[in-house]
Amino acid sequence: MNRDLGLVRKLMLWFERSLNPGGTLPILEGALPPDRFDEETDFPIVYEHVRLMTEAGLIESDAVHHQPENIHVMRITWAGHEFLASVKDPGVWAKVKPQIASVGGAVAIQMVTALGMHYMRQTFGMPPA
Numbered sequence: 001m002n003r004d005l006g007l008v009r010k011l012m013l014w015f016e017r018s019l020n021p022g023g024t025l026p027i028l029e030g031a032l033p034p035d036r037f038d039e040e041t042d043f044p045i046v047y048e049h050v051r052l053m054t055e056a057g058l059i060e061s062d063a064v065h066h067q068p069e070n071i072h073v074m075r076i077t078w079a080g081h082e083f084l085a086s087v088k089d090p091g092v093w094a095k096v097k098p099q100i101a102s103v104g105g106a107v108a109i110q111m112v113t114a115l116g117m118h119y120m121r122q123t124f125g126m127p128p129a
Contacts, residue, residue: 005100005112007049008058009093010037012084015059015073024072047071056109058083083109086116095119 014033019025027050029043037046050071051063058080061073076084087093096115100107121128 001045001048002105003052004045004049005105005107005109006097007041007045008053008109009084009087011046011049011053012058012076012080013088015076015080016084019073019075024074027071027073053080058109083113083116086113086120089120089123092116092119092123 015025018033027046032041032043032046047063050059050061050073053059054061054063056079057077059073059077060075061071063071063073087096093116096112096119099115100112118128
């Protein structure tokens with residue numbers, strides 16, 4: 001399985017919208033929100049991405065220790081919020097996506113965050129860092 005950074009972004013947007021402080025967000029097979037995911041979104045791929053996002057420190061979840069049919073996201077971490085802030089804007093994401101594709105999609109999450117921040121700086125009229 002290849003890591004899909006577009007799916008990571010989509011999941012992070014969902015988590016940001018749906019998580020309540022102190023609560024958990026269950027992610028259940030067959031119950032992905034239809035306004036966020038199309039019918040072709042394969043749940044095992046979502047599960048594996050939630051595991052990867054947990055391992056990367058973007059979110060806290062029980063995906064590493066539970067079976068795929070019963071996982072929960074507890075919170076977005078500081079690093080997760082930084083990633084999401086850098087690619088949340090659709091215009092920025094539209095600039096970042098071709099950069100990721102130009103190297104075959106294999107880009108470190110820190111590089112995606114840095115690219116997003118670069119384009120955000122341009123949006124704000126700030127000089128490159």
